[in-house]
Amino acid sequence: MHFTPLRFGTAVLPLVLMLAACSGDQQEAPLVEAQATPAVAPGSTAVTAARIKAADSTPGEWLTHGRTYGEQRFSPLDGINADNIKELGLAWYAELPTDRGIETTPLMADGKLFVTASWGHVLAYDAKTGEELWHFDPKVPKDYGVHACCDVVNRGAALWGDNVYAASIDGHLRALDRDTGEVVWDVDTRINTTDSYTVTGAPRIVNGKVVIGNGGAEMSVRGYVTAYDAVTGEQAWRFYTVPGNPAEGFEDETQEWIADTWTGKWWDNGKGGGTAWDSFAFDPELNLLYIGVGNGASWNQKIRSPEGGDNLFISSIVAVDADTGDYAWHYQTTPGDHWDYTATQHMILAELPINGEDRKVLMQAPKNGFFYVIDRATGELLSADKYMPVTWATHVDMETGRPVEAPGMRDGNSDTMVSPGPSGAHNWHPMTYSPDTGLVYIPAKSSSSIYADDFHTLERDAVWHVNYNVAAMVGMPDEVPAAARAAIGKEALAAELIAWDPIKGEAVWKKPRGYYSGSGLLSTHGNLLFQGDLTGTFSAFAADSGDELWSYPVQGGVMASPITYTIDGEQYVAVAQGWGGETGLPFGSVSGPQNMINISRLLVFKLGGAETLPKVPVVEQQLVAAGVEVASSEFVESGRGLYNLYCAVCHGGNAISAGLIPDLRYRIAEIEPAWQAIVIEGGLAANGMPAWKEYLTPDEADLIKEYVKHEAVLGAKRGERRLVRAP
Template structure:
């Protein structure tokens, strides 16, 4: 079994195009001088044939220049490099352009996303990047806009609201542009929305088509594929949104004219509330092929029928032409959250294979003919009503961080992570007007202040960079990491795989055996994927640094294993012989655990813990242990002053900074019970010796 080289592995590099409008010809030709689309090419392989920087000389790699950013939150964007300029988006959906050689700032654009939009985001106020077409660049904003800017000047060309702003939609993913159509999805399934993806005219912003991923209520006039999906749902799912948001993965085959999208989780997660009585719930947790010109449904493959674990199929999709059993197949590859690595025929959607790339206990395998998972009955907490400690958990065996594929070696590189999650069904659950609406009991699943439990959870939560043989369905080599949330990947013709780590190193590995060949201390965790480009005969490697995302927020104690408790947001650019350096950091300051005297009854504290788990933990950490990106409330001075606590939590005095009022879902008395709970938690951890 051997690889047949695909589009991204031409023996001779295509002629470079150094200026002019971005077109399909330029993106498909994939001139190695630039990086014109999110995955570099429409097939999203994130492989560059550039080999000036290689395994022999990578030790000479040094910092060429860096640019400090004005947003101290998670940085997840893939830069674009077009005609000598590098374009990025940052947290809070800001856009910037630099000279790609000197680092000189050319322009910047702030869409002024209101701080109140942060409450609608599940996983930090991040943005994953831009798309380009013609003379424009395009990106989404956290508050649901699609923005078009003049590429040369950064001036606004047009802006379109793509969501119903009365509902908790967000945009964090990067758009793609296909034949003048800007395609963008959205997020919000944790809060309770209905998923869809939309195409807009690149020149005017006019909406061209919209594709919904879950059906509307029965009796509505909707497309045949949605009417067919109705049969796989029960109850009144449309009142809860249903979920299925398309918040990240897309890939495109120009020869077939097919756009491939990854569809997200259900809303709420717990299927017993979303679709009582079960059902497959199409098209949740599915790969769907769409006619890119018309937006019409073509085929689908569902990875996790009846999804109830937050097992999205929104993870990175890669297209390649591979020889399997003597026959060249046009395949689609994905390593989604559920822990299986899938290969599908991308022409027909035929299931080819699925092999476990991570440990799991929710399923024992897949049916070799249908690809349907063979579930562990105990995993169905939605049916049993009993807690289930699931592996992988809601964080997924692979999250949004992009994979890479080396076509010459026929190897997929996966930023995998291994962590469990306590799925505990919430009793008598009802959706709230604000915050997470997932139908699980976060308070019951919070990490208790018991050293044995904490140490066991820390030991079981790890990660790895996996080199994966997609045909054999097995691991070739791995690099182990102490914790999750390590960065996305880049593979190059120089025999290298680049990845940033949550601990703050930017690393180059040998793509053949995983040997660590070079590293650079970035002073902050790196979660974004790198890129490479060539200008004036010089190859560069660039990456956004800045600790953030869901693992820097919600997991509490586990966040401290994954990465540093600080964010230093920068764009870093490297070249051979680079002599740049980063300024020294001030010593990090962490306020001591010095809580006021305990307040509230046991009943008050228990009620406050339940409210904290549902409304506060997604940003301030499990069991009130901060993940380093936002304030650790156990250490907050607000604990000492009930009036100030109320002004922030109830009245929303810090709304412009993202800390909105919670008066929609909690009264002043309710909010005081949350303070009582956090004070109690601070005393517990101080008693355990934490300072």
């Protein structure tokens, strides 16, 4: 029996499920009616556009996601610098309320730090002492994680007036009072509640409007971006990134003309995708908002748009009028994307001398492996160079602005390796640009994948499946050739820190950074570049040379981006930690830090800081399969295919969890009597494990159980052990 391990872009799409292990109150958060009272109280220190524009005049604060509208993540502060960095120590830390997937960029205004955590928690702290001031819990039902392709993460908040704005994984966007955390207004950003819409990105606020996108392309949704009035929560405009069903009419002229770039019934075969799940930037002089648009749904263009076409605006950068949402221009990085090459990665605005002329540019290093420099007023492509190994295209034609694809990359051949893979050469982790060095710093990584057509599937799971990194890692000999599995092994999922010259289009220096990807980045006028990694180290490098100048063991993986600020003339560096996301769930069988105890904290450093982190008590558990009896190999192999289709993305390939989601092999003897109640009926829905009765029959659930038992026995024979937190 043949099973394809991973399927993306179907209406059901059960495989990409975040079977959340977090516990918590399951009551719904109360809805609060929009209030017309001003967002700015008399005598307050309100956050305004003028204040954000003047960020370099008040460098001690961090008022918006990328510090400035241009998203450079560069700080003019130099109190902490390359000469005294060795004196940097921990000033204070705070435990965060969720135990995985921390991707937030903190904000600092008026002496208060604001951070988000998974599911959409929002917290405020005294930025000097670490005292918790308030904590907002959106109380999202934990089994809503079933709708999230890549964990229940949250990348941050926004500040405007006297409010904090943040979204939760279930698509709700809220304005919270900055002093109390009380809800001012609450809107549901989803166009419906039947499709699997999620929000993981940080909102931006431009011209008094809160801008937010959404995720869900892998779960078959139609992408869009919405702007809401920051005071009332009323919708100001909505921009759809892909066209809808022509029979229902188009929302505007833009939707009508981009529909000509699609074929077939894309509105049925994945609904187009194109979700704008992360990056935005804003030029207040041009009044243009820049939107990074994601992949198509389904991934396989042969199904999504069978006669080809560019499929606008997937995998594109789109500029729109910030007041109206009207289309201005676009540049498509991967026309007719076939490989999940999103253009949602971090965008940076800067002024660069290009051919002797100062140009206002937008820079991006999207998943597809090319670094783009674009005129941000017109959308003209200025340069496109490979920053990591790329095989899907030979180069970008500068006359047409289009990539020149290598032969055979769309053939769907199970022997063809494609680089980068769907994890990309760079994912969501933010870059930084230093005007001091003139370099862009990229948290890049190597990856390769096999994209194989397979239309012989169960009728209920129809559209696109792909043999890719996880498929190769789970070690299925009938699915992926041995040479291909070796090529996609742990060594290939290696992180690099690249210092990139955007004018010359080449790397100045590179640093290996271990497994998968280093964290987001911060550069400073002190000739410093800060980055964490998944092994539990937070480091500082010389921005000009790449030399490592300082490191600190923080006990757990770091993915998020650091910031820096000042209080009473003293400079601090803050970073949130907590491993998870795409790498933390499916890659269990090959994950470098799979035996690391995950910790979620906010860490704040200063010169002379003397605080210490508490030792985390751990115990070692040995995998024992006593009393576990396995069915015949035929049943095990059938269960293997079902497991890899429905369970591997959360519980890990080969049933080996990376530790963030329960490792079923260690619990199978305990939970076997309740297996049907858990898997089919949702007995652990409150913990994040949804009911599968709409997708699996009881017999199929039993086949999965037999496969887990089989892997438990194999692991016990290998003498497998793991570390867990002591109770």
